Amino acid sequence: MSVNDAQIWNRTPPHDEAAEIAVLGGLMIDNEQWHAVSDLPPEAFFRERHRVLWQAMTVLMADGTGVDLVTLQSLLAGQKSGFSDTSMLEEIGGVGYLIGLGQQVPFAYRTPEYGQIVRDRWARRLLLEHGMRVARAEAGVGTEPLSTAELTDLAANVPMPASKPSSHIVTGAAADQGAIEYVRLLAGGNSPAIRTGFPDLDKVFCGFHPGSLTVIGARPSMGKSSLAIGIAERVALKGRFVQVLSLEMKASQIAMRQLCHAARVSLKSALSGEAKESELGRLETAAARRALNGLPNYLDQPDTTMQAVERLATHLKNANRLDLLVIDYLGLISVPGRDGDENDTQKLGIISRALKTLAIQLDLPVVVLHQLSRSLEARQEKRPRMSDLRQSGRIEEDADNILFVYRDEYYSPNTDQQGIAEIIVGKQRQGERNVNARLKFHSDSATFQSLASEITTIF
Template sequence: MTTVDQLGARIAPHDDRAEVAVLGGVLLDNEQWRNVSDLPAEAFQREGHRIIWLAMHALMQAGKGVDLVGLSGHLERLPARISGRNALDEAGGLTYLIGLGESVPYAYRTAEYAHTVRDLYARRLLLSHAGRASAMIYGVGMDPQPTETIQDFLANVPTPAARVTSNIVTGAAADQGALEYVRQLAAGHSPALRTGYPDLDSEFCGFHPGSLTVLGARPSMGKSSLAIGIAERVSLSGRSVQVLSLEMKASQIAVRQLSHAARVPLKEALNGQATSAQLDRLEAAAERRAARNLPAYMDQPDTTLPAVERLARHLKDAGRLDFLVIDYLGLISVPGRDGDENDTQKLGIISRGLKTLAIQLDIPVLVLHQLNRSLEARQNKRPEMADLRQSGRIEEDADNILFVYRDEYYNPNTADLGVAEIIIGKQRQGPRKVTAKLKFHAESATFQSLAAEHALL
C-alpha cells in the first residue's frame, strides 16, 4: 500500500504488517520457509527486516533452523553499521524479535503474506524504473536521451528476483522432462523444425526451440535464397515464420520464389523481358501461393539489436512467431558500437543477444553470416569454422553452424554443376562435419532437394 507522511509526501508502497507476518511466520513454523525462501532481502522495505531476513537465510542454509535463541544469538555476533552496536540492536533488539512471533495472525498463511510483500516490492521497482525513465526524458542529471533508448529501457522493466527462481528445475524434474522428450522422439514427435529439404533433413537434426543457427557463406553462394527456402517450407508446416531481411525488400525476395513457382527465369522477370504467357503464370503462381501459409517479411526494419528483440517479443506475445530468420548478422547494429562493422566485440554482443532471445522466447533463430575473404586464397575453398568472421564468440554461441558452398562458382568445369553443398560444421543434436547436397536453380536462385520431392509452392 502507499501511504503519505505528515508532510504530505508519498511513501514507497509497502506493508509493514505483512513483512512482520512473514518474519514471524517463519520464526513460529520453519516449514513455511520453503514457501517464502525465494524472497530477496530487498523485498522488505524496513532495513531492520532485511537484516533479520538475511540472518534467517544464513541459519537455514547452515541447517540450524530458525528459533528465537538461535536468531538473536546470530544477530548479536554480527557487527552493525554504527560502531559499538551489533546487528541485533540494528534490527530492533530482542524485544522486537519476540514481538514478531506474537504479531502473526496465522502462521499457515505465511505464503499469502509473502505474496503481498513481493507484490509491493514489484511496485517499488516499477516506481524506480519509471523515475529513471522520466529523468531520461527530461534530461534530469543527464542529457535528454534518444526516444529509442528510452523505449528500450522501458521494455526491460525489472522484476523481483523471486520470479527468477520460478525457472529453477530440480534434478529429478529435469530427468522426467528428458525422459518425456526421448519418448516423444521415439514416437516421431520431435520439437525441432525441419528444413523441408529431404536431403538436408537426413543429415541435419533441425531447428530446436531455444537454438541459434548460423548459416554462413561467401557472397553469391545463395545463403539468402536457402534461408528463404527454409522459411517458406517451415511455414508450410503451419508455423508462424518472420523474416527480417536487412538487405532486400519483401518484394525483391518474393520475386525469386514466385519465379521459381511459375517456372519463369528470374533474369527475364527482372529485366522486363517476361512474356504475356509468363506473366500469366506468375499471376497464377501468386494466387496459388496466397492460399498457402507463407512467411511474413518486414520492409526496412530497424536494424538495432534492441529493436529486433522488441519486435520478436511483440510477435511472440501475439502468438505470431515460431521461427525467426535474420539476413544478416553483420547488418545488425548495436547502439554505441557502430563505428566498425568488423568489431569482434560488437558481433559477440549480437550473437549472445540472439542466443539469449532464442532461449527466452523458446523459438529457433536462424541468422545469416558472411564468411572471411581469406578462404578465397585457399586451394580448397570449402568453408570451415575458422572462416566465420570474428568466429570465436559466434562459434561459441551457435548451436548449429551451416555453410553453403557451390563448386561451380570457382570451377566452371566441375562435375557438380547446379549442385550446392550444405556443410554442417556444428550441431549440438547430431553429427558434425557432414555434408548434404541440394540442387541449385541458377535461373531462379532457389534450392531443391536432389532426392525426389513434391512441388511445394
C-alpha cells in the same frame, strides 16, 4: 474539445526524471543491478540525454567492460554528437553531469524499484501516444478516415512494454523428468524440432530445436539468403509462423525469386522488364496458389537494433505468432556505439550472445545468416570450415548449429558439380557434425531444391 481536454492533451508526457537518474546512477554505483533493468530500451527514458547514457551503458555491459565514471566518460568522449562537432559527452552535460548521477541515488540496491517506475511511466506514454493515434485515425488526419471496425481494432491493439522475464530455478529431479518427457516425444515421432523441408538436408541435419541458435554462413553469392528463404517457406507451408527480418533486401525482392521459380519464369527476364504476357499470367497464377498456403512474414527495416529485434520477437511470441525467426544477416544488426564496421569482433560477439539469449528466453529457434571473411578466398580449398568463424567473436561457441553453403561452380566453372550446392553441417548439438547434404541450385531463380523426390508445385 473542452478546456480540461486541451490541458490533458497538451501537458508534458508522463515521466519521472528522478527515477531515471536513480536508475542510471544506481547502475554506475552497482553493476550487479543490471540484470533487473537490462530489458529497458532507450525509449523508456523520457530525457534524450538519459537515452544516450542508457545506450552507452548497454554497450559497456554487453561487452563485459562494466559501467563506471571512467568507462562511461571514455566511451561518450569518443562518440560524435549528431547535431554538432562536439562529443556525446559534451552533449549530455559533461563529466559533471555523470558525477551528479551517482550523487543523486538514494539507495543503489533499490535500482530495480526505480526501474519499475521508469517502466510504468513509459507504459503511460505509450498509452497516451496510442490514444492520440486513434484520435488522428478517427479524424482522418494524414489518411482516409477508418471505419468503425478498423478503429475498434486499432484501439484494442494497445502497445505495452514487455515484462522482464523472471528467473526459474529447476531442480535436478525436475530436469531429469523433463528430459524423459523429451525422449518420449522423440520416440513417439513428435519431435519439437522444426525440419528444413529439404529431404536431403533433413537426412543429416536434425532441425531447429526450441531455444537453439543456428548460423548459416557463406561467402557472398553462395546462396545463403536463398537457402534461408527456402527453409522459411517450407516451414511456413507446414502451418508454422515464420518471421523473416530482411535487413538487406525488400520483401518484394525476396519473394521475386521464389515466385519466379514457382511460375517457371526466368528471374533475369522478370527483372529486366522482358517478361511476356504469358509469363505475367503464370506469375499471377503462382501468387494466387501460394497465397492459399502458409507463407513467411517479412519485415523491411534496413537499420534494426538488437533491442528492436528482441521486442519484435517477444511481441510475436507472446501473441503465439512466432515459431521460427530468420535474420538476414548478422552483420547488419545495429549495436549503438559499435556500428561502423560490420566485421568488428566485439560487435558480432555481442549480437550472437544476445540472439542465443533471446532464443533461450522465448524457447524459440533462431536462424541468422553470417557472411564469412574474405580470408577464405586466399587458400586453395575454398570450402568453408569452422576455423573461418574464429575471427567472428563468440559465434562459434554461441551457435548450437552451424551450416555452411558452398557451390563449387562459383570457383571452378568447369567442375562436374554444375548446379549443385553443398550444405556442410559444421556443428550440430543434437546430431552428427561434419556431414554434408547436396541440393540442386537453380541459378536462373536463385532458389534451392532437394535432389531427392519432393513436391515442388508451390515453390
